Amino acid sequence: MKLDNNIRRLRFENNEMSQEDLAVALGVTRQTIHSIEKGKFIPSTLLAMQIASYFGKSVEEVFSIINENSN
Amino acid sequence: MENTNSNREADKNLRVIAVVTLAILCLSLLWLFYDLYAYSRIRAISPESVTIVAVTGIGFLVRILLFLFFAVLILRSFRQGLKPSLTVIISIITGSIAIIAMFFDFAALEDIGTDYLEYGYKCTGEWIWLFGSLLLRLVFYTSLFALIIRILKSNGTLNPSSQGLVDEILFEVTQWVGIISGGTGVIFTMYAFTVLDGFTAKSWLLWLLLFYCGAIMLPWLALTVYRISRLALRREPSQYDEKQKQDMSFAGMTAWLVSLPLMAIMLVFSLGKSPSPVIYLWFPFYLFTTLLVYSVVLLKRYRKG
Numbered sequence: 001m002k003l004d005n006n007i008r009r010l011r012f013e014n015n016e017m018s019q020e021d022l023a024v025a026l027g028v029t030r031q032t033i034h035s036i037e038k039g040k041f042i043p044s045t046l047l048a049m050q051i052a053s054y055f056g057k058s059v060e061e062v063f064s065i066i067n068e069n070s071n
Numbered sequence: 072m073e074n075t076n077s078n079r080e081a082d083k084n085l086r087v088i089a090v091v092t093l094a095i096l097c098l099s100l101l102w103l104f105y106d107l108y109a110y111s112r113i114r115a116i117s118p119e120s121v122t123i124v125a126v127t128g129i130g131f132l133v134r135i136l137l138f139l140f141f142a143v144l145i146l147r148s149f150r151q152g153l154k155p156s157l158t159v160i161i162s163i164i165t166g167s168i169a170i171i172a173m174f175f176d177f178a179a180l181e182d183i184g185t186d187y188l189e190y191g192y193k194c195t196g197e198w199i200w201l202f203g204s205l206l207l208r209l210v211f212y213t214s215l216f217a218l219i220i221r222i223l224k225s226n227g228t229l230n231p232s233s234q235g236l237v238d239e240i241l242f243e244v245t246q247w248v249g250i251i252s253g254g255t256g257v258i259f260t261m262y263a264f265t266v267l268d269g270f271t272a273k274s275w276l277l278w279l280l281l282f283y284c285g286a287i288m289l290p291w292l293a294l295t296v297y298r299i300s301r302l303a304l305r306r307e308p309s310q311y312d313e314k315q316k317q318d319m320s321f322a323g324m325t326a327w328l329v330s331l332p333l334m335a336i337m338l339v340f341s342l343g344k345s346p347s348p349v350i351y352l353w354f355p356f357y358l359f360t361t362l363l364v365y366s367v368v369l370l371k372r373y374r375k376g
Contacts, residue, residue: 028312029239031373040375041314 002066007037010055010062026050085147089222092140096215099137102130103208110201113183124184131173138170141215142293148222149240158217163244165211167251167290172204174286179204242315245294246370252291253363259287260356277351284355291362315373322369326361333360 011017019037023030028047035041036051043051052059109123117123145153145163153159179197186192263280302310311319337353 029242029315031239032312032314035314041317044313047313 002039003042004039004064004066005036006062007033007051010057014055022051022054025054081147081151085144085151086223088140088144088147089219092137092144092215093219093223095133095137095140096212096219099130099133099208100212102133103205103212106130107205110198110205113188114198116188124180127180131177134169134173138166138173141166144219144222145244146241146297148218149244153222154240156221158214158221160247162211162214162218163247164251165207165214167248168255169204169208169211170290171252171255171287172207174283176201176204178283241294241298242311243370243373245291245298246366246373248291248294249362249366250370252288253359253361253366256284256287256355256359257363259283260352260359263352264356280352281355284352284359288358288362318369318372321372322365325368326365329364330357330361333357 007022011019011022019033020030023033026033026047032041032043036043036047048059048063052062055062106127109127112119112123141162145159145166148159179194179200182197183194183201187194187197267276267280334353334357337356341350341353
């Protein structure tokens with residue numbers, strides 16, 4: 001199972017916001033946003049909700065689970 | 072408006088520090104060339120060697136002053152949004168090594184003063200070290216010069232960035248310095264083990280070795296104390312974010328796991344041996360090993376995601 005996300009798309013829809021700007025808005029480092037976007041780091045529930053809330057979306061609209069076993 | 076004014080003020084202060092650092096750098100560069108001349112004169116056992124060594128000694132004070140201003144300049148630049156370019160990274164790495172090397176320069180000159188000048192030993196290792204150290208300083212001074220020019224030419228365009236970004240840069244720089252200090256410390260302690268094993272334990276020698284270990288640890292320690300003091304004074308809005316904390320936990324666990332077999336090997340090697348000053352070096356060796364592993368793993372995980 002893997003956690004997919006639309007953060008990159010949402011950033012671009014939000015005036016082509018940079019990772020750095022989003023990181024500052026959420027009080028985390030740019031590297032954290034980068035890792036979440038790449039799916040290398042799974043954020044805590046709190047951070048996931050903060051990201052969703054920042055873009056005015058629900059958590060499910062930002063994050064989704066990919067089941068790698070199901071073809 | 073208030074922010075703009077304070078940014079202008081911070082930029083002005085940074086430029087003043089840059090100019091002062093440039094002046095000390097010029098002085099240090101002159102001293103570097105003097106040291107080159109001095110070493111060649113001492114090597115030729117010139118009659119005025121004692122005076123030459125005294126002038127070289129004053130150069131140590133100039134170097135300490137330069138390192139202090141370099142530390143202030145680099146930290147202030149990061150606060151003003153300086154991004155870690157190749158020049159910045161080279162100046163931090165060579166600067167950290169140059170700080171450590173200063174203590175070894177002092178030791179090499181001490182050895183030369185007695186063994187070479189008084190007893191007529193060759194002191195080949197000491198001479199290689201001293202000339203190598205001059206080259207290292209030249210690289211450091213060149214990169215620092217490029218950095219200062221970049222700051223002065225920026226004309227307020229370094230763009231004061233968010234606290235978050237500053238944290239990030241300081242976080243990465245601390246790991247780089249940790250790698251340098253840890254790596255140098257591991258090499259130093261292992262070298263001491265090899266060379267001094269079998270010597271009779273003498274307290275002055277032990278204290279000297281511990282002093283050098285402290286000097287090697289100094290750059291990393293200074294950055295850590297700076298970071299802790301900023302947190303204590305609440306000058307930063309938050310501590311580490313959740314990914315940093317996770318990376319730190321993983322790096323800490325790895326460092327601990329690696330240290331266990333290493334220290335077991337140390338124990339096996341020291342069993343049954345007569346007490347020598349190097350026996351006590353297990354502690355700095357342990358510190359340097361864990362610092363090196365911790366910094367490497369943390370930086371790798373942090374950058375790779």
